[in-house]
Amino acid sequence: MRFSPSIVALAILVTSAVASPISRSDFVIHEKRHSVPRLWTRGEKLDSSVVIPVRIALTQSNLESGYQFLEDVSHPSSKNYGKHWTPKEVIDKFKPSRETVTAVRTWLEEEGISRSRIRLSPGRNWLEFNATVGEAERLLRAEYHVYEHDQSGQPHVACTEYSVPAHVRRHIDFVTPTLHFDAKIKPRDANRLPRRGVVPAVKPGTGHDIGLTDGWKPKLGQDVNVQSLKPNLTACATATTLDCLRALYKFKGFRDGHKLAKGNSYGIVEYTPQAYVPSDLDEFMTKFRPGAVGVRPILDSIDGGVVQQESKSFGLNGESDLDLEYAIGLVYPQPVTLYQVGDLVEGASFNNFLDGIDGTYCGGDDPTQDGVYPDPYNVTGAYEGPEDCGTFAPTKVISTSYGYNEADLTPAYEMRQCNEYMKLGMMGVTVLYSSGDYGVAGNSGQCIDPTTGAYNNGTSGLFNPGFPATCPYVTAVGATQTKANANLAHLPAGTQPETACETVIYSGGGFSNVFPLPAYQAPAVTSWFKNNNVPYGADRFNNSGTTRGFPDVAANGANYVIAIDGKFSLVFGTSASSPTFGSIITLINDKLLSAGKPTVGFINPALYAHPDVLNDVVEGGNRGCGTPGFTAVKGWDPVTGLGTPDYGKMLKMFEGLAHGGYGGGYGN
Structure with missing residues (x-):
């Protein structure tokens, strides 16, 4: 993957491994946002006691060969053109390895997230747990803020960068919530979210038409x-x-x-x-x-x-x-x-x-x-x-x-x-x-x-x-x-x-x-x-x-x-x-x-x-x-x-x- 120099200077990048300035030297920045999207303004730091759902996307197996697998059944010069895979064949080929699941789970437990709190998704491709903001910040060497949309007033939880241990990085695609901003293709009712201490994703009364990006x-x-x-x-x-x-x-x-x-x-x-x-x-x-x-x-x-x-x-x-x-x-x-x-x-x-x-x-x-x-x-x-x-x-x-x-x-x-x-x-x-x-x-x-x-x-x-x-x-x-x-x-x-x-x-x-x-x-x-x-x-x-x-x-x-x-x-x-x-x-x-x-x-x-x-x-x-x-x-x-x-x-x-x-x- 290559970028022109001017794009590198401003795009939202998956950064190369560098030592984290936040904490231990064995942590590296996994993702970093260089700027806030237009019309979003960073507000106050999120209270450390607020509970957020943390989701870790595990690296899948054999993705480096995914293009070749697809071309094998799709390119007109291939002898296997049209011989499409079954869902089970796809699942078995790409599910994360046992090594990946174990490495990330072990890191979480070492950071104080007990095994009983961690759930592995049915497809073995996500690890999920709820954590306080304080726990997530220590885990990811990050700092969470509340962002607000200038036009709709929609609040959002995000950080500008986060880090993971160097030896774990190859096992993780990304973590949420971190750098991603709501694309607003769906409505939200903000009134119910504070009950769990989670920042709402859409301000009420902003109008139904925001359900589809303009x-x-x-x-x-x-x-x-x-x-x-x-x-x-x-x-x-x-x-x-x-x-x-x-x-x-x-x-x-x-x-x-x-x-x-x-x-x-x-x-x-x-x-x-x-x-x-x-x-x-x-x-x-x-x-x-x-x-x-x-x-x-x-x-x-x-x-x-x-x-x-x-x-x-x-x-x-x-x-x-x-x-x-x-x-x-x-x-x-x-x-x-x-x-x-x-x-x-x-x-x-x-x-x-x-x-x-x-x-x-x-x-x-x-x-x-x-x-x-x-x-x-x-x-x-x-x-x-x-x-x-x-x-x-x-x-x-x-x-x-x-x-x-x-x-x-x-x-x-x-x-x-x-x-x-x-x-x-x-x-x-x-x-x-x-x-x-x-x-x-x-x-x-x-x-x-x-x-x-x-x-x-x-x-x-x-x-x-x-x-x-x-x-x-x-x-x-x-x-x-x-x-x-x-x-x-x-x-x-x-x-x-x-x-x-x-x-x-x-x-x-x-x-x-x-x-x-x-x-x-x-x-x-x-x-x-x-x-x-x-x-x-x-x-x-x-x-x-x-x-x-x-x-x-x-x-x-x-x-x-x-x-x-x-x-x-x-x-x-x-x-x-x-x-x-x-x-x-x-x-x-x-x-x-x-x-x-x-x-x-x-x-x-x-x-x-x-x-x-x-x-x-x-x-x-x-x-x-x-x-x-x-x-x-x-x-x-x-x-x-x-x-x-x-x-x-x-x-x-x-x-x-x-x-x-x-x-x-x-x-x-």
């Missing part, structure tokens, strides 16, 4: 009179519908009576209190997919996830309505599974979702970032059942339209979560994330001050990449839009009707400050640096050429017509692009499964090896941070990736790979 929330446009929409595809530049997407990406979808392949549901992830409105779903289908009127997604309620209908607004219903109207509309009669995560009190995070579909991941949830279940505070309406831990099976395709700034969290935390997506890929699951809506900037247009490392108002500074889009084991989806003069009803062969999205939103893209460049992407990124006059240096982005670039692909993200709260409106965002791209993968999987072939699984190696199955986008940019951002060019670019899907070409490629060979493309 950078990934679809943007609302004008209302639409759907009765006036022309049915002949001539208005797709200003009103994107199901028919427009089918014309753009050359697929018809399935007829109502289509015989379904078994085991092929399309997973959409939502976080309470975001929820779809059933009447909106029916209103949309009545207009655009009559056969699906009355159809509902299969509800997998993780940790008390509820499709709440008490409060309605675009902020609460826009994301879910958009995702499900288009997912169901495009894949029907294929089923869609809704992973609704978190109750109305605790809320949820990406970790809670991953817990729900993989029991080995459970055990490390932190109340300052994740929902903790069963609810320990006896709040009326809270989910009192056990934490969902491997309760639900992952669907073959999972699309998520939520995200963080990469700089919100530490690299250790992000790497551990990214490795979980790697495991899902090994099991044949395609994981898609939207790339963000502020171009090269982060949520709400935030950029990074090159001196302090803090976020600024987005008019200058370093580009701010998004996570999990920068994880090399997910497929990051950027946004395009239909050209103003494109008539999809009479589109000449070879015509590219799309540009990078520059209406209301800008396709998120750039280069990671955390994740190294994966081998499958290296030729494309190397070519981009070589063949394009990049107008920025290390003063703007990680230009080392050795880190992960994103997005991987793109799909239309502008002027989507959705039914929302009883009316039709236009919405914009990569929040639309990801579920659209995932719908096409779901349709391809149906064809493969019906023919007795494996699902496509992790698609990035195949797409980078055969980019000709995508429509290259060569116009538009993704401005941000006071710059024009990057520009869409021939081949891969950090605006629209490899391009938009061509269903027929992609299907032919994946069918060929499943047979053991595909002659198209020019490979890598």
Whole structure:
């Protein structure tokens, strides 16, 4: 993993081992934050008697070979392509060693944390115990403070650095609560937390809309009179519908009576209190997919996830309505599974979702970032059942339209979560994330001050990449839009009707400050640096050429017509692009499964090896941070990736790979 010098000066780093200045010489700094995230202010030191839940993420076995395992079943040149692993095979390969568990447990006991207080998670990958702040500070040679969000008043517990013994360090990924800051994709009820002496994670009365980070929330446009929409595809530049997407990406979808392949549901992830409105779903289908009127997604309620209908607004219903109207509309009669995560009190995070579909991941949830279940505070309406831990099976395709700034969290935390997506890929699951809506900037247009490392108002500074889009084991989806003069009803062969999205939103893209460049992407990124006059240096982005670039692909993200709260409106965002791209993968999987072939699984190696199955986008940019951002060019670019899907070409490629060979493309 390499960083440009300017990034090293400000990024949140997993530091190299150096002697701790705090205490014993055999302790070394494990993680250190060089600056406080924008809009957070450090307050008073936390009282030493307050109890906090300490979670230690144990180093897993064989992760150094994880990429090779994934590529072995995902790269088109591999003889094992499509031979996905079983969940048990994945568990056995990566569980922490007995040596690791013993080394960390022994250290804790030597520091006065008795064995009876320590719990090993079911997957053997977390050690958990409650400790007073005083105990945690002595254990980690750290100092805890209360931080407060300048706008919402949300309090948070954190330290700026912590240390562990040198001989134990290799056995620990990270510890919580320490450097991580709440990404606010879930609500909290602060009133119940002081009962246990834990600092609350959200101030009451701040409004429901904070449940979804603004950078990934679809943007609302004008209302639409759907009765006036022309049915002949001539208005797709200003009103994107199901028919427009089918014309753009050359697929018809399935007829109502289509015989379904078994085991092929399309997973959409939502976080309470975001929820779809059933009447909106029916209103949309009545207009655009009559056969699906009355159809509902299969509800997998993780940790008390509820499709709440008490409060309605675009902020609460826009994301879910958009995702499900288009997912169901495009894949029907294929089923869609809704992973609704978190109750109305605790809320949820990406970790809670991953817990729900993989029991080995459970055990490390932190109340300052994740929902903790069963609810320990006896709040009326809270989910009192056990934490969902491997309760639900992952669907073959999972699309998520939520995200963080990469700089919100530490690299250790992000790497551990990214490795979980790697495991899902090994099991044949395609994981898609939207790339963000502020171009090269982060949520709400935030950029990074090159001196302090803090976020600024987005008019200058370093580009701010998004996570999990920068994880090399997910497929990051950027946004395009239909050209103003494109008539999809009479589109000449070879015509590219799309540009990078520059209406209301800008396709998120750039280069990671955390994740190294994966081998499958290296030729494309190397070519981009070589063949394009990049107008920025290390003063703007990680230009080392050795880190992960994103997005991987793109799909239309502008002027989507959705039914929302009883009316039709236009919405914009990569929040639309990801579920659209995932719908096409779901349709391809149906064809493969019906023919007795494996699902496509992790698609990035195949797409980078055969980019000709995508429509290259060569116009538009993704401005941000006071710059024009990057520009869409021939081949891969950090605006629209490899391009938009061509269903027929992609299907032919994946069918060929499943047979053991595909002659198209020019490979890598």
